Structures are given as C-alpha cells and as structure tokens.
Amino acid sequence: MLDRSVPHTFAGASRRRRLTQAAAIAVTALTAVGLAACSSSTGGSGVSTPAAGATAPGNPTSGTITWWASPITTSGTDPRTVLISAFEKAYPNIKVNLVSAPNDTDTNRATLTTQISGGGGPDVYMGDVIWPAQFGAHQLAVPLSKYLPKSYWDMFAQGLVQGATYKNQVYGAPFFEDQGFLYYRKDLLQKYNLPVPTTWEQLVTDAKKVQAAGAVKDGYVFQGANYEGATCNFMEFLADAGGTVLNSDQTKSTLDSAAADKALAFEQSLVTSGVSPQAESTYQETQSMNAFAAGDALFLRNWDYAYGQSQASGSKVVGKVGVAPMPTFSGQPTPGYSNIGGWNLYINPHSKNIAADVTFIKWMTGNDAQTTLATQFSEIPTNATVRSSADVKKANPVLAIVSETKLVPRPAQTPDYPQVSKAIYTAVNGVLAGSAQPKAAITKASADIDSALGGGL
Template sequence: MPTFPRGAITAVGCAVLLASLTACGSSSSAKPISAPVGPASGTITWYANQFGPTSTDVRKTLIAAFEKANPKIKVKLEQAPSDSDAYRSTLTTQISGGSSSFDVYNGDVVWPAQFGKAGLAEPLSGKLPSSYWKTFSPGLVDGLTYKGKIMAAPLFTDNAFLYYRKDLLAKAHLPVPTTWEQVQSDAQKLQKAGLVKYGYSAQWDSYEGLTCDYSEFAADAGGSVVNTAGTKSEIDSAASQKALTYMRGLITSGVAPRAITTFQEQQSEQLFTSGQSAFLRNWTYAYSDANSPAASKVAGKIGIANLPTFAGQSGHGYSVTGGWNLYVNPHSKHLGADLAFVKWITSPAAQKIMALKGGEIPTVSSVLQDPGVQAANPAFRVAASNKLISRPSQVAEYSQVSQGVYGNVNAALSGSTSPKSALAAANKTISAAVSNNGL
C-alpha cells in the first residue's frame, strides 16, 4: 500500500496512512536533481522490503534473471524495514542527508509528489521514453507525476474487487450486480429472505482505507477529490454528494452494519468470511482468504467481480490503485545501471515472474492480458478489465488531503454530521492542503 491488515509492507495496496507523511513534503526549497546517466554497468544496491509469498523471496529470483539478461550489472539486495513508518523515515533521513548507499528503492504509491517536492527521488520521465510509460495498465501512471515529471515506475499493483456469495445469488435467482443500486436492492432481497444478516461490508473506519473506498464511489458518480494538477479541491460537488449520500444510505437501510464505520480490512473481511455479509469490497488477497477452508465458513462459495458503478454510467466501477513503485535515489552514482534495472524489472519478462511466482498483479498491460497469467489467479482475470484511478497522490501534502477525506466522510457515515456539511468541511481542509502544492 501502504497496506493494511498484514501489518508489514506487503502487496495489498492501501495501508494505514502514516501520520508523518507531511515531513517528506516539508522541504519546499528542495530541487529535483538531474544526475548524468552514465554507463549501464557496475554494481547497484536495491533497497527493498519483501513482497510476495513469505515461503520464497521473489526479489532474489528477479535479481538472478536481471543479471543473466544484463551481465555487466550486478545487483546487491539490501533489506528494507518491514514497518512502513520506519522505512519511510530511513529513506527520508538518508536521502536528504545525501546518502548514496542505495541506488534504487521500493516506495509507496502515495509518495511520488511528496518525495518529488522534497527532492527524495530522481525524476524518470525525461530519462525513459514516452513509449515505455504507455506499456502500463491505463491509470497506473496518473498518480506518479509531480510538477509534470514522473517520479517513479510502477513495480506491482493492487486492486479492489467486489466479492460476492455465489450460492446466495443463485438461491435468489439474482445476477452479479453491476451497479451500486443493484448491490443495495439485491442485498435487501437476500436479507428479507433470511439468507444473510448483512448485505455489504467494506473499510469505512476513519483512516486511509476510507480515502480509498470513498474515492471509488466519488469517481463512479463522476467526481473527484482534487483536480488533475492537484491544485484545487473538487470534493464539494453534486457528484460527491451523490456518492456520500449513497454510502450513508447503506447504513441507514440496514444493508451495512452500523459498525462498518469502525471496520478496516480485517473486520470487513471477517464479517464476510463468517457468512454474515453477501458482498464485500476488498483487495486482491481477500479472494484466497475467503476460499480458505481453514479460515472461512464460506470457502468455495465466493465469486469475484469488478466493482459496480452507479446506474447510468458506462461499464463498471473504478478501483483505486494500491501497490508499490520503484524510485531512484537522486544521489546515485550509477544512474545508467539504475535505469536499466528499473526498465527491466518493469518489463514483460520480469512482470510475468512477479505475477506467477510473486502473486502480484502485474503493472504491464500485455502481461495482465496474458491468458496464462490470468489462469494463475481469478483476481488477475478481473483485474485485467478494472478501471483504475489513483488516490490524490499528485498532491505533496497528501497526508492532510487524505485526513480531510476520511475524517469528514467518516463523520457523515456515523451520522454525526450531514453529507453536505461533511463535504464542505473536507473542502476547507483539502483546499488549504493543495494551496501550496508544487511550491
């Protein structure tokens, strides 16, 4: 994600927001460094937390394959802290201090603008051709830009999905819902028939996860949190009002439990895997969890689909992107080798390894569309048709923006304020945060 319930920095995609994130955007005087490229040779250090299955280290598999394809470059793996706070703090301290002890590092999807403003990452857009950026799944590169420069490359991604009870829909002769209105009406039918206690479960606690969930609903309604440039709040709109009113309506109608306003990933998943909810919004890993006989009472009865959209909108709904990126240390002395490594590890060959051996959703569109890759995980097949949006990570003050979203949205969902008042309050907070974006 950052990522949520797994506790470490893993591949889930949207972790608990770090309270200290503003520190990386505090150095408004920092200037992006444009280092000479140099030869694609020598030894570089990859500073990376582990991702993928704990039984195997896919990073070592990737390094071996890279060195075979690039015999003039050696890669030294340096273990990064598994705790997100510690990792970010270490990166900030070392890079801002001028350290070149590592060359390429993994980083969260919400860091590009923050790290760009603080001078903690080497801009990549001018060093890799435009054709390279077009290889990624649509929507992935959108959140990597700061002041017109792409600050990172997508390493692996995570998506959100709609999980549903196949057996309950079959009993009620209902199709898989494609609109949010259908989710609500179908849930009420299942509840009225006594087939399930609750209709819907998601992550609506006052934390980063709610920023993700709300951003998806807002996009489905035709709205957004901020504008594309990250310079203006757009949360106080008719589209946002529609999204938030619908979310609140799931609670007041009894489709979602009132306790959903305290749910993070683990709680929302437990309600679903215990058989108490018909639908669940969650990340990729939830499919295997829900189908694990040891951990789920509904194993074998679970379906996975794209998130719905609102009636009248085309296609299906949006998924916020999670996952991790590759950044380059602006103090690296081996930029040529760094770029070769970044380009290779985001190539189809490496992304296929990432998918088949690491279990991560590949970022390269052609790999995600590969039938062999899709066959490895039902979530990959659905992800191939997902519509992706980024959180407002193009704002260097992302921490304040996210807090403005989840704090006020949670208040409206809890019933302590109206959707209209919540959006006005969020707009005030977000407007203050974005006023200095890029300065």
C-alpha cells in the same frame, strides 16, 4: 492475498493494511528529518507525459545497483531474489545488491528520507504509490520521465502513471499494484437467482433480497473507519459519480460538487438502509474481511488478498466466493473504478549510475519480470500486456479479471496528500457514524483541502 496455497498469502494482507495506514503521517516524517527543500487495462498512461530528452548518466549495461525493497512475501521463495537472479542473467555485467527494507511503511519512508536527504541511501528503492509528490517535492527521487520516453509509460494500465506523477514529471515506475475488488457469495446469488451486480443500485437490490430471506446478516461490508482506507473506498464512489478531488495543477479542491455529494450520500444510505452494518464506521480491512469470511455478508469490497483469505482454513465460505470488478452507478459505463494501491520503483538522486538504474527499472516492469510476479507470486502486474495474457488470467480468479477493471488513483499528486486524505476520510467517517450529513461534510472537507494546499493545515 490470492489463492495460491502458500503461507505468504497473509503477509500480503498485512503489507497492504500497513500501506493504507501510512499516508496520515507522511508529511510529519518528511519534515522531521530536516529536509533542505507519497483501468481499463488496455495500456496507456492516462496522463500526458513529457518526452524523454536526456541521456541517463552512467553505463546502462555495467555497474552495481543497491536495491532497497521490503519483503514482497514473508515465507516461501523470495520474489526479490528470483527477479534479481533473472535480471543478472540478462545483464551479466550489472550486479544487484538487495537491502531488505523495513516491513512497516512509515519506518521505511522515514529511514529513506533520512538517508537520501543526508546524501546517501540506496540506488533504487521500492516505495508506496502515494509517495511521488512527497518525494519529488523534496528532491528524494529522480524524475524518471526525464530519461524514459512516453512510449515506455504507455505500456502501463491506465491510472497507474497518473498516480506516479507530480508537476508533469513521473517519479515512480509502477512495479506491482493492488486495487479494490468486489467479492460475492456465488452460492447465494445462484440460490436466489440474482446476477452479479454491475451497478451499485443492483448491489443494493440483491443485498436486500438475500438479507430479507435471512441468508446473511449484512449485504455489503467495506472500509469506513477513520483512516486511509476510507479515502480509498470513497475515491471509487467519487470516480463512479464523475467527481474529482483536485484541479489539474493540484492547487485547488474540486471536491465540493454534486458528484461528491452523490457519492457520500450513497455511502450513508448503505448504512441507514441496513445494507451495511451500523458499525461500518469502525471497519478497516480486517473487520470487513472477518465478517465476510464468517459468512455474515453477501458482498465485500477489499484488496486482492481477500480471495485467498476467504479460501483459507477457518473460513466459512470456502468454495463459495466469486470476484468481480467494482460496480458503478446506474447509467455509467461499466465496470466501476478500483482504487490503486501497491508499489513503485524510484531512483535516488544521489545514485552514481542512473543509467544502470534505468535499465533495472525497465527490466523489472517489462514482460518477463511482470509475468514472473503474476504467475509465480500472484502479484497484480502493472504492465498492461502482461495483465491481459492467458498465462496470467489462468493463475487465479482475481488475475482472471484484473484486465477488465478500471483504475483511479488517490489524489496524491500533491505533497500535501496526507492532509488531503485526512480531510476526506474524516468526512466519510463522520457521515457513516451519523455525526455529519453528506453535503456539509463535503463542503468542510473541500475547505480543509484548500487550506492544506495553501499551507494552512
């Protein structure tokens, strides 16, 4: 993950790779358990959230909470116990019992759906940012915006609340997040007197110049394999081009557009021009990270852990790596968009003390807890004020720029998101592999999305 000189750097990387692979089988898992019924960091929810009008049942300052949370790290001090200890000092009459959830996101989700649909489960649970619609549609999570006012949601970096919303209700409180960053060889840009690119066009120009000089094999490596990561990358290009995937009520695809054609054609051109490798259609996070750490690439798109990996023992680019917000297309406001990963906090509808659960969530997303996550554990805070604080910015190079980035969620505001994502990453992968052309691939993906939204897939 980030350069914090502790072993759990690599646990963060594994956790995020499992996270991006999880979406593809989400609906299968939900169905199998037999249910009765997945920035401009200046604050703001990015969506119109309903005003909270209900009082949460229970006692907001007393009781016991069972918190289901997978390990945030796998070595060193456990952030979960640090946060629990601080919370219990702030609220001495609330006891928090930690249940360590499975590391594997699919197993985690399947276990929760089984427990909650059966009337049990934890009070509060940590879950993927792509779960809100899936869990909300099946009554596996409480609509938090029923109890928390718009002013609460306005404190988060833009894009985060939109991703946690289903049918105009917010189901997940953003806990900590991940996002795409542009990593670059600062030594080579300096050597060839090149700027850090703020546009995709400049990135291509820079890459071709350094490649032509024989300094690197690849100009830009990213994630184009046939899996969720390709959806994440495409969402950044699509948002930069001004496109969307779903209409406002998530009932119809809006993907078949000039913006989507532009986004996918540009991805294709990265490979056909030689800026990106021919094998890009097989690249997940590991392959792109390995190429960059081996000194074979000038630019890398990856998640926040990549800086730490680039500075780890065995890397050939130690001391040579810079990090910047993602680029955008020429003529668009900079920077470009970063796709959102990470974790939310959810409340089980069967909890006996939702008021205490809400207190816990508010504290975990407040300034103290978010500052601890950022400065002690280098997790990206969701709280916009904390993201822009001096203490957080000086923690490491990634956190230094996170408040300058713009966020775009995946189109996960529908319970059919796994099929939506599959349609996207199948299209992207086919084009990168040379078996399809952008416009035809987009048209087919859009039709597949409409079919999924209509219950046809």
